[in-house]
């Protein structure tokens with residue numbers, strides 16, 4: 200048994216922000232299922248939204264966020280987010296994060312779709328890498344924080360309606376219980392429930408499954424954001440081409456060279472993500488192709504190389520030279536807008552359990568997330584969680600000693616169900632949905648879940664446990680989508696159009 204004051208599940212920006220803040224008040228344990236930097240955070244490209252420019256204000260940022268959210272945002276949560284944004288940037292900078300600046304040493308602010316001002320604070324096109332580098336280095340240096348890598352959390356321990364901690368499989372040590380007076384779920388997204396996603400392999404939706412199993416409330420899971428411009432290439436599946444490239448002037452063309460966004464929205468390539476993703480998907484269907492193209496060839500090569508060094512280099516590894524070649528792209532799952540319901544203090548409905556980052560539904564995204572608001576959300580809500588979590592009461596005496604030792608379905612079965620469900624999700628719960636398709640997805644995923652429940656069990660396997668989580672979370676998402684009877688934001692049922 201391990202015991203600390205604060206327990207953090209996940210080592211992305213949400214988890215490590217919380218860890219750094221509460222470490223001023225007690226001992227912290229961070230559990231993470233892979234290497235510390237293995238997270239969605241590490242892959243973020245575009246940046247962090249904050250109204251810090253001269254012609255900007257938090258009210259404009261607020262308005263843009265509410266507009267993107269299509270009427271389903273919680274206005275108080277949005278206001279809390281945008282008002283705290285400049286301070287979140289200062290906090291990261293104070294830890295050593297380096298953001299791009301202009302010649303006069305002002306923050307060099309980028310612009311992305313849905314934003315009425317230049318307000319994206321960034322580090323070239325690898326902002327997430329810089330942010331994760333900063334917070335993980337600070338965590339490593341902090342004597343009050345212990346990080347357990349390769350540690351897979353399998354259960355939230357809830358007793359008498361209070362979260363006491365978690366059970367986990369620690370790679371070298373086996374099953375262990377971890378207890379703390381406050382636990383935060385910061386396990387990120389669930390992109391791996393789809394066949395194509397921009398998310399890394401760790402994003403299997405474990406946190407959504409853990410929360411549901413523990414009785415935490417979840418909401419808005421039908422709102423899955425599909426990034427419009429994801430590379431279509433077998434050697435780099437799901438590699439994201441940041442929206443900032445469209446912000447810098449890149450255009451969308453079909454294979455005949457036509458700029459089809461003229462048919463869809465007056466804001467053209469800088470329309471909100473859901474509109475651009477639907478336009479691309481329609482064009483792909485109309486022409487029976489598998490991709491359309493992002494054309495950056497008219498942008499000076501020197502600017503492309505300076506502003507988008509990651510994309511410039513990565514695409515060269517598959518022989519695409521972005522200053523000369525059109526980039527083949529299509530939409531792919533990118534971000535979960537819904538999740539565990541939390542309040543402004545990141546509290547869930549289970550006392551002692553907090554949640555922050557992509558696993559949550561704080562109310563700031565509503566039916567659609569505004570670009571670059573999620574790294575911001577992770578910092579703002581983890582910092583507010585820390586302010587109240589330090590006052591959590593001590594743990595009761597007589598903590599449960601029995602360790603939950605999970606058993607897994609056979610790996611061969613896990614591979615099969617994982618791919619079957621991912622395929623169903625991509626086919627029926629993607630950018631476009633239909634009533635019939637959602638019914639098929641819901642029913643077949645339910646049948647798969649029942650099949651999984653009756654399978655023989657063997658020793659624990661991370662891969663197989665993730666497959667089970669993928670099945671369970673897919674079911675939640677498909678059911679939520681089937682239950683939504685209007686088209687709003689990211690949810691688009693063609694039968695209601």
Ligand SMILES: Cc1cc2nc3c(=O)[nH]c(=O)nc-3n(C[C@H](O)[C@H](O)[C@H](O)COP(=O)(O)OP(=O)(O)OC[C@H]3O[C@@H](n4cnc5c(N)ncnc54)[C@H](O)[C@@H]3O)c2cc1C
Nearest residue numbers: 209210211212213232238239240245246352387556557574
């Ligand atoms: C390619 C890409 C580009 C993006 N670009 C931007 C951008 O420019 N701006 C922006 O605001 N957002 C962007 N996003 C979204 C943003 O990166 C994420 O929403 C955000 O980083 C989520 O942070 P998090 O801390 O909640 O989760 P993550 O950073 O994903 O961290 C989750 C952590 O939980 C761990 N974990 C998961 N399950 C378990 C388990 N069972 N046991 C133990 N540990 C577990 C993971 O290993 C990981 O360490 C992008 C996302 C991607 C994928």
